[in-house]
Amino acid sequence: MISRAEVVRMAELAMLELNEVEIALYQADLNRFLQSGAELRKVNTQEVRLSSHVGRASSRMREDVIQRSLPQEKALRNGPCVVDGCFRVPRVMEDVR
Amino acid sequence: MKGLAQKLRTGQVTSVQLVQHYLDKIQADDPKVQAFLYVDWEGALAAARASDERRKLGKPLSPWDGIPIAVKDNICTVGMPTTCASRLLEDYYSPFDAAVIERIKRAGLPVLGKTNLDEFAMGSSTEYSAYHITHNPYDLSRVPGGSSGGSAAAVAAGLCPWALGSDTGGSIRQPAAFCGVVGLKPTYGRVSRWGLVALASSLDQIGPMGRTVEDVEILFSLIAGYDGRDSTSLPDAAYHCSASGPDTLAGLRLGVPEEFFGNGLCPEVAASVRRAITLMESLGAQVQPISLPHSAYAIDTYLTLVTAEASSNLARYDGVRYGKRVEADDAWDMFRKTRTKGFGPEVKRRIMLGTYVLTASHHEAYYEQARRVRSLITQDLEDAFAAVDVVVTPTTPTTAFRIGEKQDPLQMYLSDSYTATANLAGIPALTLPCGFDSRGLPIGIQLLADHFREDLLFRTGRLLERILGEVGE
Numbered sequence: 001m002i003s004r005a006e007v008v009r010m011a012e013l014a015m016l017e018l019n020e021v022e023i024a025l026y027q028a029d030l031n032r033f034l035q036s037g038a039e040l041r042k043v044n045t046q047e048v049r050l051s052s053h054v055g056r057a058s059s060r061m062r063e064d065v066i067q068r069s070l071p072q073e074k075a076l077r078n079g080p081c082v083v084d085g086c087f088r089v090p091r092v093m094e095d096v097r
Numbered sequence: 098m099k100g101l102a103q104k105l106r107t108g109q110v111t112s113v114q115l116v117q118h119y120l121d122k123i124q125a126d127d128p129k130v131q132a133f134l135y136v137d138w139e140g141a142l143a144a145a146r147a148s149d150e151r152r153k154l155g156k157p158l159s160p161w162d163g164i165p166i167a168v169k170d171n172i173c174t175v176g177m178p179t180t181c182a183s184r185l186l187e188d189y190y191s192p193f194d195a196a197v198i199e200r201i202k203r204a205g206l207p208v209l210g211k212t213n214l215d216e217f218a219m220g221s222s223t224e225y226s227a228y229h230i231t232h233n234p235y236d237l238s239r240v241p242g243g244s245s246g247g248s249a250a251a252v253a254a255g256l257c258p259w260a261l262g263s264d265t266g267g268s269i270r271q272p273a274a275f276c277g278v279v280g281l282k283p284t285y286g287r288v289s290r291w292g293l294v295a296l297a298s299s300l301d302q303i304g305p306m307g308r309t310v311e312d313v314e315i316l317f318s319l320i321a322g323y324d325g326r327d328s329t330s331l332p333d334a335a336y337h338c339s340a341s342g343p344d345t346l347a348g349l350r351l352g353v354p355e356e357f358f359g360n361g362l363c364p365e366v367a368a369s370v371r372r373a374i375t376l377m378e379s380l381g382a383q384v385q386p387i388s389l390p391h392s393a394y395a396i397d398t399y400l401t402l403v404t405a406e407a408s409s410n411l412a413r414y415d416g417v418r419y420g421k422r423v424e425a426d427d428a429w430d431m432f433r434k435t436r437t438k439g440f441g442p443e444v445k446r447r448i449m450l451g452t453y454v455l456t457a458s459h460h461e462a463y464y465e466q467a468r469r470v471r472s473l474i475t476q477d478l479e480d481a482f483a484a485v486d487v488v489v490t491p492t493t494p495t496t497a498f499r500i501g502e503k504q505d506p507l508q509m510y511l512s513d514s515y516t517a518t519a520n521l522a523g524i525p526a527l528t529l530p531c532g533f534d535s536r537g538l539p540i541g542i543q544l545l546a547d548h549f550r551e552d553l554l555f556r557t558g559r560l561l562e563r564i565l566g567e568v569g570e
Contacts, residue, residue, distance in 0.1 A: 002453070014408060014452045015415070015429075016445055017437040026449050032507060033450055037397040041462060045469035054285045054299050054329075055475075055523030055548045062325045074192035080422035087417050092428040 002030045098258065098312045102160045105152065112145035112152070112163025116207055119165055123209070123256050131231050132241075132251035134170045136210035137177050141165060144207030151205065161315065162205030167257035169248050170211035171218050172303065173292040174198050177208070181294050182226035183216045185420045185439025195292020196327065197261060197303050197320045204319045209257050212247030216441045217411065218268055218296045220244050221512035222503065225443045230500060233276060235538055239497040242272030242512070248306050249276040259307040259316050263293055265300045266399050267492075267516025270528040273306055274492035274541025277530045279313045279558070280306040282516075284548050285523035286331035288317075289324030297406035298329075300399075300520040310529055310558040314338050317551065339552045346560055347381030349553075352485030354389045357515055363495045369532035369540040370491045376564050377489070377557070387481050387488065391473045392518055398474065399517035400510055401454055401467035408451025414439060446506060475522040482547040487557050490515050492528040492541030519545055527554040529562055 007027045011018045018026065072085055081088045104110040120138060127133055148163035157163070168174060171181045173191035175198075180186045194202065201208070215225035223231040223246030231246045233239040234254040241250040245262030249272035252260050262269040264282040273280030281304045288303045295301060305316035321336040353374060358367055378384045416422035416435030423434035440448070454463035481488055494514055503509045519526035524545055531542040542561070546553045 006453075007449070010449050010452045010456075013456070014445075014448045015412075015432045015436050016440075016448065017433050018445075022445075026446060029446055029506065030450060030453060033400070036507060037401060037463070040394050040397040040401070040470060041466055043391070043394060043466070043470050043473070045466060045473065048469040048472050050465065050468055050472070060328065062328075070192055077192055078189055078419035080416060080420070089417055090424075090426055090428045090431050 002027060002034065098161065098164065098307070098315050101164055101258065105163050106160070112148040112207065113142060115163060116141050116145040116165050116209070119209055119257055122254075126254055127256060129232065129237060130234055130250050130254045130256070131229050132212055132247040132254065132256055133167070133210045134180060134182065134213050134228055134247065135178050137208060140176055141207045141209050148205050148207065158203060158205035159319070161319065163207070164258060165207040165209045166201060167209050167212050167248060167251045167260040168198065169214055169245050169260070169262045171214060171263060171294040172197060172261060173294070174208060174211065177211060179211070179294065180228075181217045182214045182228055183439065183441070183444070184227045185414055185435075187421060189419055191292070193292065196289035196324045198292065200320050200322065206319075212245070212251055212260060214247055215244040216444050217294070217407070218244040218263055218265060219407065219443050219447055221267070221271055221509050222498070223247060223272070224500065225441060227441050232500070233497045235277060236497065236536070239499050239538070240275065242275035242493075242497060244268040244272075245280075245306065246272045249273050249278055249280070252276070252278045252306050252308060259305065259312050261303060261320070262306050263301060263303050264520065265296050266403060266520050267513040269304045269306060270492050270516045270526060270541065270543060271512055273528045274530070274539065275497040277539030278306055278308055279310050279527070279529045280304060281313050281317055281551065281554070282519055282526045283317060283321065283551060284525045286329050287321050287334040287336070287525075287549070287551075289322070289327040289330050291324055291326040295410040297403040298410065299406060300403060302520075310527070310555055310562050313527070314555040333549075336551060339556060341559070342556055344560065345381045346377055346557065349382040349487060349557060350485040351377060351382040351384045352387035352481055352488045353384060354387050354392065354481070354488060354490060356389055356392045357490040361494050361511065361514065362491060363534075365534040366491050366493070366495060366540050369534075370489070370542050373531040373542050373561060373565065374489055376568065377561055380560055380564060385485065387485060389474075389477045389481060389518070391470060391477050394470050395474055395518045395521060396510060396514050398467045398470045399513065399521060400450070401463055402471065402521075404447045404451035405455050405464050406451070408448045408455060411444070411448055443506065471521045474518060478518070478522045478524060478545075486546065486550075486553055488545040490543045490545070492516065492543040496534045496536070496538035496540060515543060524548055525551045525554055527558050529558050531561070531565060
């Protein structure tokens with residue numbers, strides 16, 4: 001069973017703020033989801049190879065050729081706060097002085 | 098679509114007339130259906146005028162130049178919003194066209210607008226759109242399915258001749274079945290995902306939706322092809338429409354997995370699909386029972402992988418580069434408040450689940466185990482395709498349910514029980530209508546084939562569609 005504390009921890013990791021009602025709701029949902037998927041964990045997969053790719057896809061590198069990319073003005077256009085060609089965000093580093 | 102192309106070629110109709118016809122239909126009927134999130138009234142007509150000019154000069158871009166299309170709103174389009182039906186992307190205008198949009202524009206198709214979906218394509222009813230619910234044109238009190246419910250409903254209601262959707266676990270096929278239209282989930286890697294807003298990158302594929310198998314095949318031929326900007330795009334991805342073959346399915350080996358006809362399947366759906374199988378047999382197909390023993394785990398495997406990948410993909414929505422931002426003094430506070438306000442409840446639920454299965458202490462038991470079971474499901478299908486050419490199943494366990502009927506998310510997830518298998522294995526899957534239930538709601542039949550065998554799906558689907566029409570379904 002997933003505890004309330006685990007739900008709060010998941011919300012922290014996922015960068016979500018949950019109120020008490022939501023914590024209870026997602027705690028119940030997570031537990032039901034894990035219960036419903038219990039059979040999945042019983043499948044014997046000891047001999048199964050883990051594949052990183054789907055079907056015929058495989059990792060390929062494209063040629064190392066310079067290509068045109070989005071101009072700065074277009075790349076910044078959707079930014080909620082843009083100053084001097086940069087995305088501006090609130091202070092990330094703590095003031096060490 | 099060939100009829101429309103012929104009329105455009107011979108000048109019986111112009112693209113402007115065609116686009117105006119669909120815009121009039123949207124104006125008249127979309128207030129009831131609510132399939133669209135955005136209609137490009139002026140842009141579509143401008144594109145139509147350009148198409149007519151090209152025709153006058155004898156230089157159409159393709160036989161389909163001037164035939165308009167609707168696009169699911171998680172596919173990036175320049176000049177119109179791409180919201181993913183999320184409040185977080187309410188004002189987002191993509192600075193580039195998705196690869197599929199570049200392709201349809203190169204073929205001369207005017208884009209009518211953007212269609213509704215469950216927020217970030219997470220859902221099976223289009224009820225999880227942050228903007229409005231889309232209604233099933235067959236019964237406005239019912240859902241159109243999802244997440245490409247807007248595209249399916251728009252095609253079914255005649256608001257567009259064809260549309261693009263995306264399919265991660267059934268999001269093209271389930272709504273197509275609920276709305277009585279045709280939809281294809283292509284082979285993984287055959288249609289570029291560049292410009293498709295990612296839900297689960299190892300499962301997502303863009304695909305065509307239309308009124309007939311032939312239309313869907315034509316649209317698929319326009320969007321399939323290699324694209325170096327998508328690292329999973331396959332070099333031989335292009336598709337050329339197959340010539341109409343013999344009027345028989347003689348020699349076609351058709352596998353029927355009994356696991357897809359068990360508990361949870363509505364008897365009316367089962368009867369309709371079995372009747373279609375009998376009709377295919379009458380066309381010469383050799384029908385044989387097969388087993389896909391791990392298919393019972395498909396939905397749990399799918400849910401584990403889709404939530405894990407979604408929680409990772411949606412980490413990009415932090416209020417820095419795009420989307421709505423909630424201001425705060427501290428950056429971490431800004432990230433949290435932005436995501437908390439911007440995402441709807443279903444998106445948060447999936448992010449929470451995905452975060453859980455990816456944590457170091459649960460990664461092996463949940464995420465890695467799901468990846469291993471995915472390999473077993475894929476192996477089942479490889480074994481099946483050694484014995485049969487096409488696998489046939491119902492597309493959905495039931496017909497369209499009522500709006501508000503499924504309040505339990507786990508029940509909602511079961512709508513994708515029969516469709517998720519194809520995404521996990523990366524194989525192509527086609528759904529087409531095969532009848533109606535006693536309420537007059539459409540029933541879909543799903544055809545699955547091995548990687549790159551869309552041609553087989555279209556050939557089988559065309560013949561099935563024809564014989565169903567002959568017997569009055």
